[in-house]
Amino acid sequence: MPFKPNMNPKKNPMPSQDPKVRAHNFHEVTTGYTADTAMDEALRCLNCKNHPCVSGCPVKIHIPDFIEKVKEGEFEEAYKIISKSSSLPAVCGRVCPQETQCESKCVRGIKGEPVGIGRLERFVADWHNEHNTENIPEVPSNGHRVAVVGSGPSGLTCAGDLAKKGYKVTVFEALHTAGGVLVYGIPEFRLPKKIVQKEVDTLKAIGVDIETNMVVGKTVTVDELFEMGYEAVFIGSGAGLPRFMGIPGESLKGVYSANEFLTRSNLMKAYLDDSDTPIMKAKRVAVIGGGNVAMDAARTALRLGAEHVYIVYRRSMEELPARKEEVEHAEEEGIEFKLLCNPKKILGYENPDDRRDPKNGTVIGMECVEMELGEPDASGRRRPIEKAGSEFTLDVDCVVISIGTSPNPLIKSTTKGLDVNGRGGIIVEEETGHTSRDSVYAGGDAVTGAATVILAMGAGKIAAEAIDKELSGKNS
Ligand code: FAD
Numbered sequence: 001m002p003f004k005p006n007m008n009p010k011k012n013p014m015p016s017q018d019p020k021v022r023a024h025n026f027h028e029v030t031t032g033y034t035a036d037t038a039m040d041e042a043l044r045c046l047n048c049k050n051h052p053c054v055s056g057c058p059v060k061i062h063i064p065d066f067i068e069k070v071k072e073g074e075f076e077e078a079y080k081i082i083s084k085s086s087s088l089p090a091v092c093g094r095v096c097p098q099e100t101q102c103e104s105k106c107v108r109g110i111k112g113e114p115v116g117i118g119r120l121e122r123f124v125a126d127w128h129n130e131h132n133t134e135n136i137p138e139v140p141s142n143g144h145r146v147a148v149v150g151s152g153p154s155g156l157t158c159a160g161d162l163a164k165k166g167y168k169v170t171v172f173e174a175l176h177t178a179g180g181v182l183v184y185g186i187p188e189f190r191l192p193k194k195i196v197q198k199e200v201d202t203l204k205a206i207g208v209d210i211e212t213n214m215v216v217g218k219t220v221t222v223d224e225l226f227e228m229g230y231e232a233v234f235i236g237s238g239a240g241l242p243r244f245m246g247i248p249g250e251s252l253k254g255v256y257s258a259n260e261f262l263t264r265s266n267l268m269k270a271y272l273d274d275s276d277t278p279i280m281k282a283k284r285v286a287v288i289g290g291g292n293v294a295m296d297a298a299r300t301a302l303r304l305g306a307e308h309v310y311i312v313y314r315r316s317m318e319e320l321p322a323r324k325e326e327v328e329h330a331e332e333e334g335i336e337f338k339l340l341c342n343p344k345k346i347l348g349y350e351n352p353d354d355r356r357d358p359k360n361g362t363v364i365g366m367e368c369v370e371m372e373l374g375e376p377d378a379s380g381r382r383r384p385i386e387k388a389g390s391e392f393t394l395d396v397d398c399v400v401i402s403i404g405t406s407p408n409p410l411i412k413s414t415t416k417g418l419d420v421n422g423r424g425g426i427i428v429e430e431e432t433g434h435t436s437r438d439s440v441y442a443g444g445d446a447v448t449g450a451a452t453v454i455l456a457m458g459a460g461k462i463a464a465e466a467i468d469k470e471l472s473g474k475n476s
C-alpha cells in the first residue's frame with residue numbers, strides 16, 4: 001500500500017549538541033536521526049518517476065529506491081541499495097556537499113526544503129554498522145596483483161572494488177594511519193575516526209594489505225612496484241601540498257598551513273582530553289580562507305581553547321565556498337567572520353635587547369586591509385579590490401593559512417612518462433582513469449586538485465573497473 005506523503009515543507013531537524021557545549025569538545029556535532037525521524041523524513045520523498053535527485057549524485061545512488069525501504073523500516077535493504085553505488089555511505093552521508101549535489105535537484109526543494117537525502121544516507125549506514133552481523137564472504141583469488149598508492153577515499157574505493165573481484169591488492173600509505181584526509185584532515189567533530197577505521201578494517205577483512213609509512217617515490221618507486229610483480233598501479237595520493245600567500249611573516253612561529261594544523265590535531269589526537277598535542281594553544285587565531293578546510297581549522301582552534309577565532313576572507317558571505325551547514329555551525333559556535341578583508345603582513349615580536357628571548361619571532365598580529373567587490377573576474381566571481389586607507393591590525397597570536405592545496409610533485413618526479421597538467425594534476429583519460437604510463441591509473445585529488453570525497457570515491461571506482469578490464473583481459 002502506498003504511503004501517505006509527509007508534506008511538511010521543512011526537513012526534520014538534525015539533532016545536534018548545544019553550540020556552547022560542543023565549542024569545547026571534539027565529539028560529533030550532529031547526533032543523527034532516530035529510526036522514527038528517519039522514517040518520517042523518508043515520507044517527504046515523493047518517489048518521483050524521473051528521480052531528478054539521482055542525476056545530482058556523482059555516483060548515481062538509487063535514491064528513491066533506498067528511501068522507499070526506509071519508509072518500510074527495511075533499513076538493511078536500504079543499505080544494500082546504497083552500497084551498490086557507494087562504498088563509503090557513512091562518510092558521504094556526513095560530508096557530501098548535498099546542497100549542491102543530490103538535494104539541489106530534489107523537487108521538494110522547489111517550494112520548501114529538499115528531502116534530507118544525506119541525513120537519511122547517514123542514518124542507514126550507521127544503522128547497518130550498528131546492527132549488521134553478517135560475515136564478509138571470502139572471494140577466491142584471481143592471481144593478479146595491484147598496488148594502490150594512498151589510502152584516501154579514492155585509494156580505499158579502488159582497493160575495495162578490486163579485492164571484491166579477487167585481486168590481491170596492497171595499499172601503500174605514506175602516513176602511519178590509513179584513511180587519507182578522512183583521518184588527518186576532516187576533524188573528529190565532523191567525521192568520527194571510528195567510522196573511517198571501520199571501512200579500513202572491512203578492507204583488511206576482505207584481504208587488502210595496507211602498508212603504512214611507505215612513501216611512494218622515496219621508500220619505493222612506481223617503477224619498482226612493477227618490478228615487485230604488481231601488474232597495475234592506481235595513484236590516489238591526493239593534493240596535500242599547501243599553498244601560501246607570499247606575504248611577509250609567513251615563516252614566523254605560530255603560522256601554520258591548515259593541513260599541518262589539522263594533521264597535528266587529528267593524528268596527534270588533540271581531540272582526546274588527555275592528549276599532549278604539539279599544537280601551540282593560542283588565544284587569538286586568524287584563519288585565512290573561506291572553504292571547508294578553513295571552517296574546520298577555525299572550529300578546531302576554538303576547541304583547542306582559543307578565545308577569539310577569526311575567519312579572514314577577502315570576498316563576502318555570498319562567495320564563501322564552504323558548505324552552508326558548516327558556516328552556520330561555525331557561526332553558532334562563535335567563530336567571528338572578518339569578511340571583505342585581506343591580510344598584507346604577519347607581524348612578529350622582536351626584542352632587540354635580548355636575541356635569546358624565546359618570544360622573538362612569534363606572531364603578535366596581522367596587518368589587514370578592507371576590500372570591496374568590483375566587476376566579475378574569469379571565475380565569474382566579483383573581483384575583490386583594496387579600499388584605499390582602510391588598513392588595520394588584527395590582534396592575533398596564531399595564523400592558519402587555508403587558501404588551497406596542490407598535488408605533491410614527488411610521484412611525478414620519480415615516475416617515468418607520467419604526464420601532469422600546469423597545476424600538478426596527473427593527466428588521465430576521463431572514462432578509465434588511465435594515465436600516460438602503461439598500466440598506471442590515477443584518480444581523486446591527485447588528478448583534479450582539491451575536490452570532494454564522493455568525486456574521489458567515484459574516480460577510484462572507475463579506475464577499478466578499468467584495471468579489471470585490462471588485467472582480466474590478460475587471462476583470455
Ligand atoms: P586523500 O584523501 O588526500 O588521500 C591521499 C592519501 O595518499 C593520503 O593518505 C596521503 O598521505 C597519501 N599519500 C600522498 N602521497 C603519497 C605517497 N607518495 N606515497 C604514499 N602515500 C601517499 N570533501 C567533502 O566532500 N566534504 C567535506 O566536508 C570536506 N572537507 C574537507 C576538510 C578538510 C580539512 C580537507 C583537507 C578536505 C576536505 N574535503 C571534503 C576534501 C576531501 O577530503 C578530498 O577531496 C578527498 O579526501 C580526496 O581523496 P583522495 O583519495 O584523492 O586523497
Ligand code: SF4
Pocket residue numbers: 056057058059060061063086092093096097098101102103117118121454
Ligand atoms: Fe547525495 Fe552524496 Fe549520497 Fe550521492 S553520495 S546521494 S551526492 S549524499
Ligand code: SF4
Pocket residue numbers: 044045046047048051052053054063064105106107108115117
Ligand atoms: Fe524523492 Fe526528492 Fe528524489 Fe523526488 S527528487 S524522488 S522527492 S528525493
